[in-house]
Amino acid sequence: MSQTTPLKREDYRGNKSTLCPGCGHDSISNQIISVAFELGLPMWKVAKLSGIGCSSKTPAYFLRGSHGFNSVHGRMPSVATGATLANADLIVIGVSGDGDTGSIGFGQYKHAVRRNVPMIYIIENNGVYGLTKGQFSATADEGQFLKYYGKNELPPIDLCLEAVIAGATFVARSFSGDAKQVRSLLKAALAHKGMAVLDIVSPCVTFNNAPDSTKSYPYGEEHEIQLQDIEILAPGYVPDREEITVGDYAEGEIIEVDMHDGTTIRLKKLEKGHDPRNRMEAIRVLQEAERERLLTTGLIYYEEPRDTLPESLNLTPTPLAQLQGNSLRPSKQALDDVMKQYM
Amino acid sequence: MAIDIQPEVQISGYKAGVNDFALMVATKNGSGSQTSNLVLIRSLFRMGIPVSGKNLFPSNIKGLPTWYTIRASKDGYTARRATTEVTVAFNQDTITEDIANASEGGVLITNKDLKYAVNRTDVTVYELPVKEIMAQAEFPKDFADRIANMSYVGACCFLFDIPLSIAYEALLDQFNGKEKPAKMNHNVIELAYHWAEKNLTKNVAFRFEPMNKTQGKILIEGNDAASLGALFGGVTVVAWYPITPSTSLVDNVMAHMAMRKDPETGKSTVAIVQAEDELAAAGMIVGAGWAGARAMTSTSGPGISLMAEFVGLAYFAEIPCVIWDITRTGPSTGLPTRTSQGDVLALYFLSHGDTRHVVLLPSNAAECFEMGWRAFDLAEGLQTPVFVMSDLDLGMNLWLSDPFVYPDKPISRGKRLDKVELEEFFADKGEWFRFRDYDGDGVPYRTVPGTDHPRAAFFTRGTGHADTALYSERSDDWVQNLTRLHRKFDTARGMVPAPIIDYKASKSIGIISYGSNDPAITEARDKMAADGVETNYLRLRALPINQDVIDFVKKHERVYVIENNFDGQMWQILRTEIPGDTSNMVSLSLGDTLPMTARWVHTRIFQEENK
Numbered sequence: 018m019s020q021t022t023p024l025k026r027e028d029y030r031g032n033k034s035t036l037c038p039g040c041g042h043d044s045i046s047n048q049i050i051s052v053a054f055e056l057g058l059p060m061w062k063v064a065k066l067s068g069i070g071c072s073s074k075t076p077a078y079f080l081r082g083s084h085g086f087n088s089v090h091g092r093m094p095s096v097a098t099g100a101t102l103a104n105a106d107l108i109v110i111g112v113s114g115d116g117d118t119g120s121i122g123f124g125q126y127k128h129a130v131r132r133n134v135p136m137i138y139i140i141e142n143n144g145v146y147g148l149t150k151g152q153f154s155a156t157a158d159e160g161q162f163l164k165y166y167g168k169n170e171l172p173p174i175d176l177c178l179e180a181v182i183a184g185a186t187f188v189a190r191s192f193s194g195d196a197k198q199v200r201s202l203l204k205a206a207l208a209h210k211g212m213a214v215l216d217i218v219s220p221c222v223t224f225n226n227a228p229d230s231t232k233s234y235p236y237g238e239e240h241e242i243q244l245q246d247i248e249i250l251a252p253g254y255v256p257d258r259e260e261i262t263v264g265d266y267a268e269g270e271i272i273e274v275d276m277h278d279g280t281t282i283r284l285k286k287l288e289k290g291h292d293p294r295n296r297m298e299a300i301r302v303l304q305e306a307e308r309e310r311l312l313t314t315g316l317i318y319y320e321e322p323r324d325t326l327p328e329s330l331n332l333t334p335t336p337l338a339q340l341q342g343n344s345l346r347p348s349k350q351a352l353d354d355v356m357k358q359y360m
Numbered sequence: 361m362a363i364d365i366q367p368e369v370q371i372s373g374y375k376a377g378v379n380d381f382a383l384m385v386a387t388k389n390g391s392g393s394q395t396s397n398l399v400l401i402r403s404l405f406r407m408g409i410p411v412s413g414k415n416l417f418p419s420n421i422k423g424l425p426t427w428y429t430i431r432a433s434k435d436g437y438t439a440r441r442a443t444t445e446v447t448v449a450f451n452q453d454t455i456t457e458d459i460a461n462a463s464e465g466g467v468l469i470t471n472k473d474l475k476y477a478v479n480r481t482d483v484t485v486y487e488l489p490v491k492e493i494m495a496q497a498e499f500p501k502d503f504a505d506r507i508a509n510m511s512y513v514g515a516c517c518f519l520f521d522i523p524l525s526i527a528y529e530a531l532l533d534q535f536n537g538k539e540k541p542a543k544m545n546h547n548v549i550e551l552a553y554h555w556a557e558k559n560l561t562k563n564v565a566f567r568f569e570p571m572n573k574t575q576g577k578i579l580i581e582g583n584d585a586a587s588l589g590a591l592f593g594g595v596t597v598v599a600w601y602p603i604t605p606s607t608s609l610v611d612n613v614m615a616h617m618a619m620r621k622d623p624e625t626g627k628s629t630v631a632i633v634q635a636e637d638e639l640a641a642a643g644m645i646v647g648a649g650w651a652g653a654r655a656m657t658s659t660s661g662p663g664i665s666l667m668a669e670f671v672g673l674a675y676f677a678e679i680p681c682v683i684w685d686i687t688r689t690g691p692s693t694g695l696p697t698r699t700s701q702g703d704v705l706a707l708y709f710l711s712h713g714d715t716r717h718v719v720l721l722p723s724n725a726a727e728c729f730e731m732g733w734r735a736f737d738l739a740e741g742l743q744t745p746v747f748v749m750s751d752l753d754l755g756m757n758l759w760l761s762d763p764f765v766y767p768d769k770p771i772s773r774g775k776r777l778d779k780v781e782l783e784e785f786f787a788d789k790g791e792w793f794r795f796r797d798y799d800g801d802g803v804p805y806r807t808v809p810g811t812d813h814p815r816a817a818f819f820t821r822g823t824g825h826a827d828t829a830l831y832s833e834r835s836d837d838w839v840q841n842l843t844r845l846h847r848k849f850d851t852a853r854g855m856v857p858a859p860i861i862d863y864k865a866s867k868s869i870g871i872i873s874y875g876s877n878d879p880a881i882t883e884a885r886d887k888m889a890a891d892g893v894e895t896n897y898l899r900l901r902a903l904p905i906n907q908d909v910i911d912f913v914k915k916h917e918r919v920y921v922i923e924n925n926f927d928g929q930m931w932q933i934l935r936t937e938i939p940g941d942t943s944n945m946v947s948l949s950l951g952d953t954l955p956m957t958a959r960w961v962h963t964r965i966f967q968e969e970n971k
Binding site (some may be wrong): 032081082083084088099102103107124128330338351353 | 576577578579580588591592593594596597599616619620622625627628629630631632633635636637639640641642643644645646647648649650651652653654655669670673677733763764766767770771807808809810811812813814816817818819820821822823830831
């Protein structure tokens with residue numbers, strides 16, 4: 018069945034959201050819809066996966082033409098890993114929350130990053146457990162107060178910092194209220210070959226929108242520091258498995274990063290002058306942001322992607338899920354030969 | 361034997377003789393004795409004598425005591441023998457105990473260099489001066505300690521009539537045809553042989569004579585057989601986490617996976633990932649199964665516990681995957697190097713909510729292979745997780761088997777619609793909904809991600825859904841879904857391997873068992889028959905059960921459900937599954953961490969029958 022008419026933006030939508038009105042997560046879903054529409058993303062090629070939590074409900078609210086999987090709490094990374102092994106041609110979008118990624122699934126998150134599972138890993142980070150009505154998550158600010166749980170005495174886990182340390186080659190942070198930047202980073206992440214981590218601070222309007230929380234609208238709007246102004250020069254969505262090289266960074270106003278699909282990201286530096294290809298600098302920026310309670314957004318870290326997990330396993334070009342007959346079962350002769358070794 | 365706590369009884373039919381006795385070798389773990397023991401086994405195999413070996417080893421890499429038993433049986437019995445007529449005591453830490461436990465009328469071979477005192481007059485004692493024997497030749501220093509254990513192989517060759525040439529062939533088998541290590545080891549065997557020839561007098565009661573009963577047979581571990589089954593079953597994704605006693609299953613998949621190289625590109629058609637834990641391994645196979653792979657994992661009890669949540673999700677989201685459980689004595693860490701069938705109840709009902717699972721129950725190496733490939737057809741055919749329950753005894757020990765039979769039917773992907781088939785489905789039915797029961801068998805039609813069709817997509821969730829796959833919190837949708845899943849489970853009853861039944865209406869006693877107990881039961885039935893007690897036998901090969909099992913139970917005065925766990929778990933399952941009065945079913949459960957012996961089965965049935 019072929020498409021006779023071009024898809025409209027609403028064709029990229031999903032079911033109606035059941036999240037609270039004003040939830041930052043819905044805004045992120047909207048940006049995914051917009052980007053997919055702008056790029057003409059082939060929905061049949063996309064697999065959208067999530068764990069459990071408010072954020073994990075959202076894959077039902079975008080890209081209705083894509084297979085979706087709402088799995089178990091914190092374990093989306095392993096399910097996504099399996100899906101990419103079965104079919105390395107899929108465009109995998111994982112959506113997770115700070116409870117999923119920062120607590121119950123922290124180990125899976127770090128190992129998926131370490132394995133360079135080819136996917137976009139979106140964390141819709143609000144510092145609070147919404148579905149169970151407002152407990153602190155591991156990314157909540159130290160010293161923050163919540164109505165029923167009092168003061169948070171523990172330091173937050175920075176999920177971007179963890180990604181950089183675990184070997185991610187694309188780490189970005191954004192703010193759900195900044196639609197333009199979210200869209201730019203989504204496009205850049207789609208053009209990236211390996212794991213692209215996108216930690217999007219997404220305020221919880223019901224349980225954690227106190228002005229002193231770094232994960233609230235008022236705080237985000239007041240304290241967001243953008244590292245760069247991001248411009249995406251996309252030739253359209255053309256998957257490409259060729260290696261690319263990034264030239265030495267020359268001092269100047271604009272950094273251009275060529276992505277694997279021919280896309281170029283132009284990073285117009287703001288006052289911070291951040292070069293995302295410097296790992297120590299990325300770590301410094303993240304630590305400074307935590308110390309000074311800044312919401313520092315943009316492409317924090319980028320490096321030439323190493324082999325993805327399916328690439329490192331030297332698999333057939335045909336996705337494993339589509340192999341048939343003889344590719345799946347060796348011959349009778351092969352069995353007879355192996356039996357002789359045991360006689 | 362030191363750790364045998366199975367009861368001693370007065371029953372006949374277990375006398376030892378030529379080609380019909382067992383050796384028990386006591387050594388230190390990691391001392392190289394495993395090679396010596398395997399050479400003895402392979403030698404008997406090459407002499408045409410049915411042989412089996414069991415390693416009773418500690419949870420330790422080096423230093424703790426290990427006992428290896430080798431049984432020769434002219435009648436082809438492969439169960440653990442309750443008595444070991446020959447004891448090789450080569451471990452200082454256990455030698456006193458090993459001497460005390462040597463079988464009356466048996467043979468005791470010791471390492472004379474150890475400190476011990478023999479106070480037994482009822483056994484024939486042979487003391488080997490191992491250092492003196494080793495001093496007769498120059499061995500590279502690094503190897504001397506490791507190959508010293510070959511001295512008891514040499515002594516056994518002389519004492520029990522194993523030709524030296526056969527031992528050399530067995531060494532070549534062991535070292536994959538490499539002559540250098542084979543020759544070095546054989547040198548020790550020869551020196552010990554000649555020393556024994558000069559200094560010892562044979563005990564003629566125990567010796568080996570060539571037979572022709574292993575011609576055309578193979579000698580293989582159950583886990584190795586399972587790995588071949590998986591590869592011939594078209595496995596494409598393996599995710600796993602190391603755990604005794606299942607590790608060698610995936611190790612063997614890796615060892616054999618070259619046979620699954622794509623001939624055109626030379627690339628692999630199998631992805632193997634060592635996960636960060638069993639929970640992630642389960643997640644990976646669920647994700648892979650969802651996306652269209654033939655995915656499997658292999659684990660043991662503690663891993664099964666960690667996989668419980670994902671198994672429930674896969675059951676309810678109807679995702680095919682295969683999970684091997686090589687069971688060990690549990691719970692938790694338990695006794696990781698001892699055998700058990702203690703997971704069967706957990707597997708059948710694994711996860712929260714209303715879940716029941718298909719569990720395949722191989723009894724021998726050939727079935728490990730067969731169920732290894734069939735499991736994938738069943739998982740995809742039923743769109744559900746399929747367990748295959750083996751155990752340490754079956755998985756990690758060497759078994760005599762006929763060569764494996766090539767799969768008798770092509771790979772079946774079940775009700776999986778590709779782009780064209782989906783289009784045809786719409787043309788035929790005018791609709792397609794993921795969880796709608798179009799055929800009345802409870803098994804719906806699925807698509808996988810990456811199907812280039814605008815209506816192929818659906819949303820998978822563990823939460824409530826209608827048959828349209830849409831989110832639903834309606835109780836009638838929930839109940840309808842569970843009712844269909846029951847229907848699917850009933851469909852499974854006719855698809856899983858049927859029980860093997862040996863039945864004559866004239867017999868009033870029935871035996872039901874499964875898995876690695878089969879050798880003990882087969883032998884016990886022969887010996888009981890010789891004592892005038894005839895039995896029928898139903899060997900379960902899978903859960904859920906079919907009508908044959910119900911009929912078998914109903915047709916007997918007494919049915920003994922025999923298994924190797926402490927609580928009689930299969931007996932409990934059968935009591936739940938079989939309608940009406942089941943008070944004629946008697947649970948005989950062992951669960952002493954050791955492989956079952958025929959003598960135990962025989963004794964227990966006689967005790968019950970004489971009540």
